[in-house]
Amino acid sequence: MIKAVIVDDEPKAIQSLSWELTTFSDEIEIVATFSNPEEAIAFLDTELLDCLFLDIQMPTMDGFQFLEKLSNRDFAVIITTAYNEYAIKALKHEAIDYLLKPIDSDDLLETIKKIKKYNSRIINSSKIETILLDFNEKFDRKKITINSDGKLIFLNVDDIVFVESDGNYSTIVLADGQKMVITKKLKEVDVMLPEHYFFRIHNSFIVNLNKIKEFIKNEGYVIMETNKKIPVARQRKSDFLEKL
Numbered sequence: 001m002i003k004a005v006i007v008d009d010e011p012k013a014i015q016s017l018s019w020e021l022t023t024f025s026d027e028i029e030i031v032a033t034f035s036n037p038e039e040a041i042a043f044l045d046t047e048l049l050d051c052l053f054l055d056i057q058m059p060t061m062d063g064f065q066f067l068e069k070l071s072n073r074d075f076a077v078i079i080t081t082a083y084n085e086y087a088i089k090a091l092k093h094e095a096i097d098y099l100l101k102p103i104d105s106d107d108l109l110e111t112i113k114k115i116k117k118y119n120s121r122i123i124n125s126s127k128i129e130t131i132l133l134d135f136n137e138k139f140d141r142k143k144i145t146i147n148s149d150g151k152l153i154f155l156n157v158d159d160i161v162f163v164e165s166d167g168n169y170s171t172i173v174l175a176d177g178q179k180m181v182i183t184k185k186l187k188e189v190d191v192m193l194p195e196h197y198f199f200r201i202h203n204s205f206i207v208n209l210n211k212i213k214e215f216i217k218n219e220g221y222v223i224m225e226t227n228k229k230i231p232v233a234r235q236r237k238s239d240f241l242e243k244l
Contacts, residue, residue: 001029002115003048007040007066008033008055008080017053017080017103024105025112037066044070051076051115053099056090057083067093071168073183076118078111144192146172146182153180157197161226163189163206173226175211199243202233209243 004021008014014033021028031049034040037060044052052075056063063079079090082101090098096118097111146153155172164171165186172180172189182189190200200206207222207230214223221231232240 002027002050002112002119003029003031004051004053005031005040005044005049006033006053007035007037007058007063008053009035009037009058010055011035013055013080013101020103020105020108021053024108027112027116037061041066041069045072049075050119051078053078053080054095056081064089064093076115078115146180155180157194157208158210160193160198160208161211161224162208162228162230163193165204173228175225177226199240201236201240202231205230212244215244 006014006017008017014035018030018033021030031047032040032043034043037058054063054066054077056079058066061069063081067073067077073094076097077093077095078097078099079095080099080101080103084100087098096114099107099111142158143154143156146155159174159176161173161175163186164173166181168183168185170182170184170186170189172182174180186200186204186206190198190206193206197210198206198208201222207224211225212222213225213227215221215232216223220234220237221229223229
């Protein structure tokens with residue numbers, strides 16, 4: 001069964017879409033509906049689902065602002081709206097489909113086919129990534145596997161200078177100046193990196209110990225080979241000195 005969530009500020013719209021989904025398909029299970037976007041975000045950040053039917057025009061935040069607040073996007077997003085001017089923006093936010101209200105049953109059946117294809121790709125991609133991560137864990141700790149923009153990138157840990165937190169994202173800075181933004185929190189990246197090379201020097205930074213150029217003790221910061229100044233958290237200073 002495809003587990004679905006509906007978010008729409010109009011109860012009648014939720015009722016109508018719920019009826020259409022359950023009437024025209026026996027493959028959809030509606031696990032929750034929300035007219036309050038904040039409540040929906042709290043639910044989606046902790047629960048597993050296959051697809052989200054999301055209204056664009058809502059009073060407290062629009063659908064695109066809603067998507068930007070999600071920390072978890074491992075599901076298909078279908079935009080529902082009475083207006084057709086949002087189609088391009090929906091594609092830019094990686095929605096797999098765009099349904100105009102009132103929703104046509106034939107369009108809905110096509111959307112369900114797209115959801116199934118999307119979930120099939122996600123499952124296969126996750127299996128491949130798991131196999132590759134296991135391989136690197138057992139046989140090649142000099143590389144980590146990064147999932148970025150639909151690609152699996154095999155990154156040599158010696159090329160990483162530091163990693164900086166940006167909320168639910170992290171930015172990996174490489175020795176050649178390249179920056180990679182990935183959808184992982186810093187604590188998730190920390191687990192991926194070999195601890196004898198890397199140290200979480202601050203809540204917002206992990207550094208490659210081999211890439212530190214200077215440690216300014218009095219002022220409590222390090223200078224990396226890229227000349228980036230990174231603070232050393234007071235509570236981490238003694239552990240950091242032991243690492244050095």
